[in-house]
Amino acid sequence: MQEGNAFDVELxxxxxxxxxxxFDRLYRRYGPASYALALRVTRQPTxxxxxxxxxxxxxxxxxxxxxxxxxxxxxFFLSLVHHRAxxxxxxxxxxxxxxxxxxxxxxxxxxxxxxxxxxxxxLVRRRERIRQALDALPxxxxxxxxxxxxxxxxxxxxxxxxxxxxxTVKTRTLAAMRKLRRALSPEV
Amino acid sequence: xxxxxxxxxxxxxxxxxxxxxxxxAALADRLLAEHVPSCPSCRRAASELQEIAGELALAxxxxxxxxxxxxxxxxxxxxxxxxxxxxxxxxxxxxxxxxVALAALGGLSVxxxxxxxxxxxxxxxxxxILSVMRSPGTTPVGLDPQAGTPAGTGFVEVSxxxxxxxxxxxxxxxxxxxxxxxxxxxxxxxxxxxxxxxxRPDGGVVLLELVVDVSRHDEVxxxxxxxxxxxxxxxxxxxxSWRAALP
Numbered sequence: 001m002q003e004g005n006a007f008d009v010e011l012x013x014x015x016x017x018x019x020x021x022x023f024d025r026l027y028r029r030y031g032p033a034s035y036a037l038a039l040r041v042t043r044q045p046t047x048x049x050x051x052x053x054x055x056x057x058x059x060x061x062x063x064x065x066x067x068x069x070x071x072x073x074x075x076f077f078l079s080l081v082h083h084r085a086x087x088x089x090x091x092x093x094x095x096x097x098x099x100x101x102x103x104x105x106x107x108x109x110x111x112x113x114x115x116x117x118x119x120x121x122x123l124v125r126r127r128e129r130i131r132q133a134l135d136a137l138p139x140x141x142x143x144x145x146x147x148x149x150x151x152x153x154x155x156x157x158x159x160x161x162x163x164x165x166x167x168t169v170k171t172r173t174l175a176a177m178r179k180l181r182r183a184l185s186p187e188v
Numbered sequence: 189x190x191x192x193x194x195x196x197x198x199x200x201x202x203x204x205x206x207x208x209x210x211x212x213a214a215l216a217d218r219l220l221a222e223h224v225p226s227c228p229s230c231r232r233a234a235s236e237l238q239e240i241a242g243e244l245a246l247a248x249x250x251x252x253x254x255x256x257x258x259x260x261x262x263x264x265x266x267x268x269x270x271x272x273x274x275x276x277x278x279x280x281x282x283x284x285x286x287x288v289a290l291a292a293l294g295g296l297s298v299x300x301x302x303x304x305x306x307x308x309x310x311x312x313x314x315x316x317i318l319s320v321m322r323s324p325g326t327t328p329v330g331l332d333p334q335a336g337t338p339a340g341t342g343f344v345e346v347s348x349x350x351x352x353x354x355x356x357x358x359x360x361x362x363x364x365x366x367x368x369x370x371x372x373x374x375x376x377x378x379x380x381x382x383x384x385x386x387x388r389p390d391g392g393v394v395l396l397e398l399v400v401d402v403s404r405h406d407e408v409x410x411x412x413x414x415x416x417x418x419x420x421x422x423x424x425x426x427x428x429s430w431r432a433a434l435p
Contacts, residue, residue: 031253032251032252033245035257036249040248040249049253049254052253052257053260053261056261057261057264060261061265070235070238071235071239075239075241075242077242079241079245123250127246127250130243130246145205148207149241154208154209154404155212158207170201173205173207174198177237180244181237184243
């Protein structure tokens with residue numbers, strides 16, 4: 001899991017010291033993945049832009065929120081983007097009448113690397129590995145992960161949509177995460 | 189692994205995916221603050237699950253953000269800091285009279301127990317509150333005293349999108365009745381869950397930091413309850429009370 005992380009940590013250290021160039025480099029490195037994730041979860045370009053902007057602004061404003069001792073910068077920052085995206089979707093849902101999130105779900109490979117994005121090799125390789133690991137999950141476990149992570153659905157909502165007990169949702173979630181952990185080991 | 193740890197890991201998995209419902213999320217927040225830091229196996233599990241969640245993000249693909257987004261972020265950071273070279277400091281902000289609740293979202297947080305002393309914790313909480321209040325994007329919302337609660341003790345709730353904490357601050361909080369204390373509740377679709385321990389003001393002053401994910405809720409309510417009890421729903425038959433919708 002350390003590949004590329006030392007570089008990220010150094011960039012983060014420089015951002016904390018107020019280095020504009022390091023901030024822009026982190027944006028170039030994680031902006032495309034962040035935008036794709038935010039768009040996947042929110043399904044609206046305007047909301048996705050807001051999510052990415054807020055995540056990078058948060059990084060700039062409170063860089064101390066990342067503690068290198070607790071994990072990689074990549075996991076920290078992309079989780080921040082994900083949380084913002086899910087929170088945005090849930091707020092939007094509260095404001096509007098509840099929508100059928102399931103209708104918005106598409107396969108994980110819905111967005112691929114755009115031609116005009118030049119990504120670092122380590123991110124490209126990691127994307128391939130996590131996609132392979134997801135593909136290798138039993139269908140019912142993959143479905144729960146996709147509804148939760150990319151659909152922004154709570155476990156109760158997933159149970160309702162799939163018409164299964166919430167305990168089964170929890171069991172499948174943990175089983176899937178353990179399989180992903182094994183598949184990605186020793187990187188994670 | 190014990191059944192308890194199996195259950196904890198189940199919660200942590202849902203937590204990493206941000207898919208827990210309000211009650212489980214509150215439980216996970218409490219575990220992360222109270223149990224996980226001192227349990228090596230849970231700490232490792234939490235860290236690994238968080239790493240997997242980060243990897244899952246990559247599966248969404250890669251899309252070039254709009255060209256104007258980075259300049260917009262630059263402008264936002266400039267507004268946030270006055271200058272980009274000193275982004276994290278700004279002049280002293282005066283905490284106005286009344287009660288202030290600051291709700292914020294984001295990554296895992298530190299707990300009060302990690303602080304060296306109560307006085308230091310109070311100072312740290314005050315500084316965090318001021319820091320959040322200075323942050324751009326915060327949204328103050330009036331939190332109204334309910335029937336039987338003196339006017340002029342209204343809360344102001346402020347949301348900031350980067351820290352997963354709820355702050356409560358006051359310099360004019362009335363004392364609860366003898367044998368009573370205040371309880372914070374967060375509600376979602378009319379269902380409320382208690383958040384944190386009950387508290388009492390110290391000479392009208394309240395400075396509290398609660399580890400909680402405010403984003404899962406749409407309402408905040410503070411009620412006066414019988415001290416030492418664990419009520420399952422907010423009291424509606426009297427006592428001081430403040431309530432408001434979350435943004």
